[in-house]
Amino acid sequence: MKKPNRLMLFMAGGALFGLAVLALVFSAHPGYAQQDTLTPPMPMPTPPPTVPALPPQPDQVLSGVVPGLPQGMMLVEGDILIKTSDFTRRYNIPGSNAPQGTYEVNTWTNGLVPYEFDANVTAVNRTAMQDAMEWWEDVAAVSFAQCTNNVCSGDFVHIQSGAGNNSAIGRAGGRQIINIISWGNTAIMAHELGHTLGLEHEQNRPNRNSFVTINTNNICKATDPSCTGGFCFDNATPPGRIDCDFNFNLISTASTYGPYDFDSVMHYNRTAFSRNGSDTITVLPPNNTAWQDAIGQRTHLSAGDKNVVGCMYARANWRWVSTTANPGTPFGTCTQPYTLMSVGLTNTPEQGTLWIEPGTYWEIGSFTRPMTLKAPNGTVTIGN
Ligand SMILES: [Zn+2]
Structure with a gap:
């Protein structure tokens, strides 16, 4: 034998x-993740007289309707642009019958992503963004293609210099915007391009509760006068402060591929949306020793x-x-x-x-x- x-x-x-x-x-491996339950954003009992001035934010720090966004758009999870009309659907707010988790399957046909640069993007920054594009082009059938004469039509991405870093998830239809402020960090730009390709935040994937715990008590609340991790706003006019909890809603309908990925460039860091600097994300044993400090890296694409x-x-x-x-x-x-x-x-x-x-x-x-x-x-x- x-x-x-x-x-x-x-x-x-x-x-x-x-x-x-x-x-x-x-x-x-990472996954595209998603989110779900959430309390509907409640208007503030007393209308906030003004929206606080917001400092430029590198990543993952703001959520809601913030100054400078296109009409009808809002920012969620710190850096994802959605239509305000999609908020309820995206976060599976009770009473919504609309389907969820549709963005991440809106991939780009044949991996071709047409783009144009806004006039406010310098030549140096254009080259920096193209380096980030190459990170993805090097590992899959993805090609970002600048439109002829830098003028696109149809479904395309308009890349501009903005007050933060953000992007829609997947192919949204028509003209979609990528805002960048961190032109010096290739990984942050790759993170936004990851959203453009269809990736969700890793810690929102459906099975994340087996790997991390979200510390709700440490998340920035509507009533907090200040928050180390940034504020969140609803989609009212004018915008009102809301709890930032929804940014951590797992997206139950998201597709995933491979194991939970602590090293993902799409993962939040441990203090994302923190009210006081305390951890909002705790990595569960046995991965805590290796990953508690390391989640949220913005230096490379993970395997x-x-x-x-x-x-x-x-x-x-x-x-x-x-x-x-x-x-x-x-x-x-x-x-x-x-x-x-x-x-x-x-x-x-x-x-x-x-x-x-x-x-x-x-x-x-x-x-x-x-x-x-x-x-x-x-x-x-x-x-x-
Ligand atoms: Zn993001």
């Missing part, structure tokens, strides 16, 4: 050049960030295989993967990449076609 022939290999990011034999491993955008915007020669049964016909795509390794290996083009989801695969054979085997989300065992 032959001994089981199994091999496991651990690689963080998990790509392997070669052919078929074994196995790979693990890495992290998970790259994987989820790879799932959303797959290159032509990428295929997926998963032992988990998926309803419907398998097409070898991220959402409809093949279920058999042999089928995945046969259908991945030469020089292509086969993304292998965690599990044990028993089909061993000889394969000579060069391709990359990638195990992005956990341990893969191939044996016989």
Whole structure:
């Protein structure tokens, strides 16, 4: 009797050049996340005479209707632009029957994102933004394309210098705006572009309560005279202060790919929307030691960030295989993967990449076609 022939290999990011034999491993992943329950924004009992002057905000600090936003738009979760009419739907406020979680499936056809720069963006800042675009273009079938003569029509992104950093989520239709103030931080711009591509904030993904706790008592409230993490406003005219809690509502209908990703560039930091500097997000054991201080990084795309955008915007020669049964016909795509390794290996083009989801695969054979085997989300065992 032959001994089981199994091999496991651990690689963080998990790509392997070669052919078929074994196995790979693990890495992290993010997800597009979403949100849900929330108390409807209540108007202030006494109308606030004025909206407090707001300092320029780097990221994740403001929410609500703030000066300088286009008519009919509001800011949520610090840096996401939505139509004010979508607020109730987005946060699943009781009484709303509208569907939720629609933005993140509004991806850009063929990964093509047309854009133009506002005249207020300097040449240096344009180049900086294009560097951030390349971060995503390097890892998936995404291409940001500046329109001819810098004038777009149809669905496109208008990039301007603003009082903060923010973006709509996914393809919103027509002209959508990206505001940037942090031109010197490529990762912050990549974060906003992540929203543009369809990513939600990582800590709002449906299963986040298994990984972090939101400390509601530390979140900035409407009645707080000052808040270290920024204020929040409703969509009334003039805007009134509201509790910032809704920014942490999990988005139950969001799609996700891969494990919870503490390293995601789309994750909030520990004191986001804090009223007093105390943590609003506590990482649960056993991940707290490694991640409590590290969540909210704005220096790089995580392995998970790259994987989820790879799932959303797959290159032509990428295929997926998963032992988990998926309803419907398998097409070898991220959402409809093949279920058999042999089928995945046969259908991945030469020089292509086969993304292998965690599990044990028993089909061993000889394969000579060069391709990359990638195990992005956990341990893969191939044996016989
Ligand atoms: Zn954001």
